[in-house]
Every structure is written in C-alpha cells, then in structure tokens.
Amino acid sequence: MIGYFKTVFLSTWAFIEGLWITLRYLFKPAVTVQYPTEKLVPYDAFRGALLFDPATCIACSLCAKACPSACIALASQTHPETKKRVPKPEWYTLDLGKCNFCGLCQEACPTKPKSVWHSLDYEYSFSSRDEMVRCWKPGFPLAGRVWDPRRKEFRDLESHIPVREVEARK
C-alpha cells in the first residue's frame, strides 16, 4: 500500500518536473534564426558554392583530377598561330549538381590566390539541370553563367545578380 502511493507520488513528481522544464523554456527567448530576414554568415572555412577566377587559372586541370565526382571540366586555350597550349582556360565548367563540397579541388589548386575556391555562398537553388552547370569564360562575371539550351546562348544566373562582399563570421 505504501509502495503504491510512493509510486503514484514519484510518478506525479516526475511529470511535474518535466512540466516545469517546458514551462521554463516557454519564457526563454527563442534561439532560431529567422532565415530570410536574418541570415547567418558562415565561418571563413565554410565550403559553399564553388567559384572560379579565369584570370588566375593556369589550366593545369589538377582540380579536375582531384574531384571525386568529376564535376569539373575545362579546356585550355591554344595559341592562334602556333596551335600550342597556352596556360589559360578557354572555358571552365562546374557542375554544382554533382559537387560533393569536399574542398579537394581548392586544395589541389596550385595558383596563388586560388583560382577555384569555395565561397561562403550557401543560397543556391536550381530549377533545371542546366542551371547547375556554371560556366566561366574570359570576360564572364564572377558568379559565372549558365547555358540556356533554348536560346542557345549563355545567360546570367537569375537569382545571383548582386554580389555582396561580407566579412566571414569570426
């Protein structure tokens, strides 16, 4: 009989303790970040969408070899007269649909500064597979362009027009 009441009392006490915890949290401020109106800036080391700089690239294709999922393709320029390979990229494509975000290409890149690197950009979305493949040619904007199969030409990324420079989170 005493055991019965003890069980009832202890169970009730355990319930009340649980209720007390949830009640305490009810009056604590929420910890979530309100994403579209508040945006967390990633840390410096963050591996976001890959970016490419045709100006520094030497077309060594080490990045393409380092990539585990073969998402990088490039072609080097040839000299117009001698038809010899020039250490400049003619075109460079990154398939973000295949990308593993592992950072191996960035580590393999021998140039200083890196000509392919992970930016802090985590806001990328695609509505078709063509948009996943970003292409850079000399003279293209920093964010690259995508091939539009319908119009048979390159077009700018729709959602990535302004590029804002932000200090990484410390």
Next chain:
Amino acid sequence: MQSEELIVTEGGLEMDTMFVNMGPQHPSTHGVLRLGLTLAGEVITKAFPDIGYLHRGTEKLMETRSYHQCVVLTDRWDYCSAMTNNLAFCLSAERLFGTQVPPRAQALRVVMCELNRIASHLILLGTYGIDIGALTPFLYTFREREMILDLYEKCCGARLTYNYIRLGGVAADIDSGWVAKCREFLEFFKPRLDEYDTLLSFNPIFLARTKDIGIISKETAVAWGLSGPNLRGSGVSYDVRKSEPYCGYEQYDFEVPLGASGSCWDRYFCRVQEMRQSVRIVEQALAELPTGELMAKGVPKIPKPPAGEAYAHVEAPRGDLGIFLVSDGGAAPYRLHVRAPCFINLAILQEILVGKKVADVIAVLGSFDIVLGEVDR
C-alpha cells in the same frame, strides 16, 4: 513474403492476420526502411526488414577512386556521424601505407569523433522521443546539435559531410577561439543532459513504453553480432576504444556504460551515459592538446600503397565500424568492404519483433538507432 493467413489463437479463436507495410515511407522508420509486419490484431506474428532503398554502391565506386577521394565518399554512409566514417577509412588506409599520424592530429581526431558521437546520439534522443510521442526533446537536442555543427563549420567548413580526417592526419587546425567555444558548449551541454533525463529517460510514460520491451539477452546479442550501445545495453562490455585503442584512446579516462537487462530503455540510456563520457573525453583531450604537425610527412597526392590488405575498426556511435581494404598496388583500392554496424544490428529485428505490439515496433526499432545510409551504403 506477404501473407495473410488464418491463425488459431490460444483460446481456440480463429483469426485473420493482417499484413501491414511499415515504410519505406513511414514517419518513424528513420529513413527508407521497409518493415513487413504480419499482425494478429495488434500483435506481430511475423516481421521482416526490407532494405536497399538507399543503395548507392559506394563500395564499388571506391574501387575507381583514389584514396583521398574515397574519404569524401565515406561521409555518405552514416551521415549522422561522418567523422567516424572518415576515421575508420583513414585508419585502415594508414595501416596499409604504414603512416604514422602526428600526435596533434590524433588528439584532434579524438575531439572531433567524440563531438560527433554526442551529435549522433542527440539525433537518437530526439527521434526516439518523437517515436515514443514526445516532440519537444527533439527540438532541444537539435538545438544542442546545432552548436556542435557550428563548431564543425568553424573548424572544417562543413556541417554534415566533413571530409575532415584525411589520410595521414586532419585537414584543418583549431585555434584557441575554437577551444573556448567548445568548452562553452560542453559547459552548456552538461545540465541539458539532466533535462533530457527528466523529460525522457525517467519520465514514467517513457519508462513504461521502453523498460521491459525488446529485451535482448547477452547471448542473443553476441550471437547476432550486435555492437555498440546495442550490445552494451545487454550488458556485454565491448568497446573498441577500450579493447583495441586507436588514436590514443588509452590516454583518456572514461568508462564504458553498460545496460542491465538489454531492453530498449537500456540501449537508450547507454547512449545518454555515453554522451556524458564523451564530454569527459573531449574535456581531457582539449586540456592536453599536443602541439605539432597536422599531417604526416610524405603522403603523396596520388597515393599508391603496396599490395596487401588491411582492416581497421573504430567505435562508431552506432557500433563497431570496420573497413577492410585490399590493394593491388594501384591508385585505387582493389576492394573495400564495410562492416556496417547498422546493417548487422538491423538483422535481429526479425527475431525480437515477434510477439510485440505495433506501438512496440516503433520503440524497438528506434532504440537500435539505424541510419539507412549505412545499412544500404
């Protein structure tokens, strides 16, 4: 295997059984597991787990990739604890190459893997709470997990698929700011564990749902090859960190929590206790962090190991994760085999589910903490 047959109950009552597909799209099968259940009323007479919905063939894919690239793919097995996957592969490959890992890298590996154990067990706590019907602890555990992921992001740049532990060392160093943040997290985390205990572990309803359910005896657990907290919940003291220490685990002072009876609650509570031990290990490792190099000298860009084979296993959050590597001297592994703890833990379901109620299926399945990415690979 679908069967709806007439069975005769003990009282001589004739009864139709009902075949119920639990999964692959069911909120509490934790991914794409399909359970075929034959029910008599609400009692299960037959159960079989059906897997393969997440098969990506990573073992085969690795046979065409260099050793550095393989590490990237290991992240995708057990995506809740990618660090230990990296570690298991790297230990195995290092054994093949004969590489000596510098002490700082060893300590960092321990810190990261133990943080990852906490993060992984936090997922179990949250989802197990949801399985049992308490939705709030899930948000609490993910709040804490978020802090760990933030630490990871600060150090290695990724939040889920880290690619941090590399052949011969680790990819990035931590600074004093990181250490301070990590200590802040650990101090914050310790009292939270007591809150989980109040909300879940010692809640009378939770106890009633899990305490005497899904009991696995020591012998059965060993016979079915269980490992990790599932084995230790049955009272078998086997932990790779203790039995075959790697990465200098022998230097750290920690205990291996054991369960008493092998019930769902014991398996669950083993994990809660393990988180306490992990906190201890991380504190010790941070206190005496050696200085020095992060990477072993002389790991080439395209490593080609001597022909041979190597096996290394680690104590992953879900059990004994082993990697068997065969090399023919080429740049890619000739064959790679994963001893995936989730896959082996899953097999016992068909035995212990029989005779349970539908509500218990969830409790039992949840307590095994399977990740289908690792089961199917």
Next chain:
Amino acid sequence: MRAEPAASAPGGEASPRPVKAPLPTPVLNRKSGGRLLTDTRFWPTEVWKSPWSLPRYRAGAMWLAGIVLGIAAAGFAVGELAVWAEKLLALLGRTSLPPAVAAWVWVLIKLTCVIGVIVVNGLWAVWWERKISAHIQSRFGPMYAGGFHGWAQTILDSIKLLLKEDVTPAAADQPMHLLAPIMAIAPCVMAFAPVLFGDELAAAKLDVGVLYIFAFASISVIGIVMAGWASGNKYSLLGGLRAAAQIVSYELPRGFSVVPVIMFAGSLDLAVIDQAQAGYWLGFVPRWFVFYPVVGQLAFIFFLIASVAETNRTPFDIPEAESELVAGFHTEFSGIKWAMFFLMEYGYVLLSSFLLAVFFLGGGAAPLPFLDFIPSWIWMVSKAMLMMFVFLWFRWTFPRMRVDQLMDFNWKILLPWSFANIGFAGVLVYLHRSGWGPG
C-alpha cells in the same frame, strides 16, 4: 595531399584555411536582402544570457501585457454579455414578427454564435498551439503571415484547406467517407448548446446540461470509427478502433469525476453549478470546487486527465499517433473534410476547457473580490484559455502511452479512484451538513 603545407602554426590563431584568397568572397548574393548575422548570437548560451537585453524579448513582453490589459479594458467597456443578449431578445420581441418566428430567429442567432465560437476557436487554437509549442521548443512558430507573430497563419491555412482538392481514395467506402466528418463535427456543435460562456450566458438553459453535454460529446466517436473504417486503409482502421476503445473507456471516469461537483452543487444545470461557487471563504479564498479539500483536487485531476484522453491528445493520442499510425483515422482525409476533424478536436478541447472552468474553477467568478468589476465572461474565457494552455502544455511535454497501458491506467487507476472520490465527496457533504468546516 594539400597544395600547401599547413600555413597555420599549430595551436596558433591563424585561420584554418591554408591561403585566404584575396578575391572578393561573394556571400548571400540573392536579390532579397536580410539582416546578416556575423556572430554567434543564435547560440543558446548567448541568447539566454540576458533575455531582457534583447529588444525582441522586451517587445514580446510588452505586447503580451498590452493584450492582457486591452482585453480586460474591453471587457470592462462592453460589460456583461448576458445583459446584452437579454436586451437583444427584448428587441426581437418588440418587432412585429409573430412570436413563433421570433423564437426561431432567436434560435438561429444563438446557433450562429455557437458555430462562430467553434470556428473561431479552431483558428485561434491552432495558432495558439503553434505559438505555445514553438516557444516551449525554443522556436518562434509562424512569424510572417499577417505581420504580428503570424496571426493570420491559420486563416490563410483554412482558406488553403477550403481550396484543396478533396481526395477520396479508391479503396474508400464513398458515402461513409463523406459522412464521417459530418458525423464527427455535428455532435460537437450540439454539445455546445448548454455551455456557459459567462454567468447566465448560454445558448440553451438546460436542467440536465451536464448529462446532455456528456451524451453528445460521446457520439463523435462514431464519426471517428466511421472515418477509420471508410478510409480503406489499415492504419486508419487501427486508429479508428483504438479511438473507439479509448473514448468509450474514458467516458466513465470523466463522468464519475464530475459526480462530486454535482453533489456539492445539487444540480445538473451548469448555471447552478456556476452560481454555487460564488463567494469567498475568509474574504479572499474563492469557494471554487477545486479548493474543496482532497475531493476537489482529485476530481479536478481526474476530469483533466479524462478530458485529455477524450480529446485524443498527447499523452493519450494513440488514435492518431503519428509515429505509429501516421495519422490514424484522418490519414485519408484532405481539404475541408480533414479540417472538420480538426475543428472537432479543437472544439472538444474548448468544450473541456469550459467545463473545467465551470465545474472546478468557479466559472465566471473572479479569483479575488476586488477584481469583480471585470465581467464574468472575461473570467470564464480566460479560465478556459488557461485550461487550454494546460492541454497544450501536456501535449508538448509528455510522451505517448501504449494502448494497453492506456486501458490499464483507465480501468485500474482512474476509474476506481474516481469511485472512491465519490465516497470522499459523500463524507465531505455529510460533514458539511453536520455543521463541520467553514461555510
């Protein structure tokens, strides 16, 4: 392995990245703006350090205080609703309508009001549940629709539900599938007839109000079983059957736990029960039934537990246990049919809250004598909302019981003790009649 040797000195302050590219680092380069957070302010350790220093937190507290004071002031300005209702009835009697027609118009007005209460309660309760659950879980909940804390979220949701395609599965029993939500919601509306929304403020004055409410509230289970059966889905069937067993079982302790209240008040009429709790002991302790020693508290707890079980809410939500039966009996319902089940669920939560307020918390009586100037309907509604909060609080704290444990709990603990409680109540009433105890 790495292009460069580790540039950072071990243990040093250097960045973990080997070489920082001097190129611009584009980040968050959407057109849509947003405030950029460049610190770890979202870490709970930072957020909870000093909540009052957060402008957001201060503003929330101000809003809450403002809303409470505003409601009290509005109530004071409006006055007793029952008086307004009587004036309206008198106005209706003065019109040239024949008395029979006027009576019907009056009934229609009252019916509209009750249905309005149920529908508005559906909108309000869902929003409130979302906000309460969110804040319990350190989240915000809906924040965008409507501006202030997503107040319009459920209104928009209901529009969405109205516009949604009504899917009937091929395996479903078509007429039953259509009939089930109606069967579930209709008794809910009818059960609201004698519910007191303030002193004397009820759609129908019934001598047997308590019996009437319990009778109608238990009819809804037929709709639930029909829904489970008609869906043509094994999970739904299991859910429906569980609901039947559970609701029918918990009717008993729920009814018996009210018997002490009926004994104290001496009537089945809700208005009489309400009036019986007016006044104060020693001038400040309200004479509510929940303050009757032992019996009151036990009856209150039993009725609360049984009500939670009746309304299929955690920890007794096995009929719709989402982790086991996906959503139980309403898995196969969509659009407005599904909304009917939700209106029913929240309608019953409201009903139980009002009943708890009337039976145990003194109905429209003020908790302290000097607060009498606030009209009774404000007190009634705020007590009901407090009880509704308790329902939500339980739901977001406790795990779910198993079917057999649920039945065990009912038949082995709740029912015997509610019987015993009737005995205790008898002793109390006897002592009172013999002149013991205060008042």
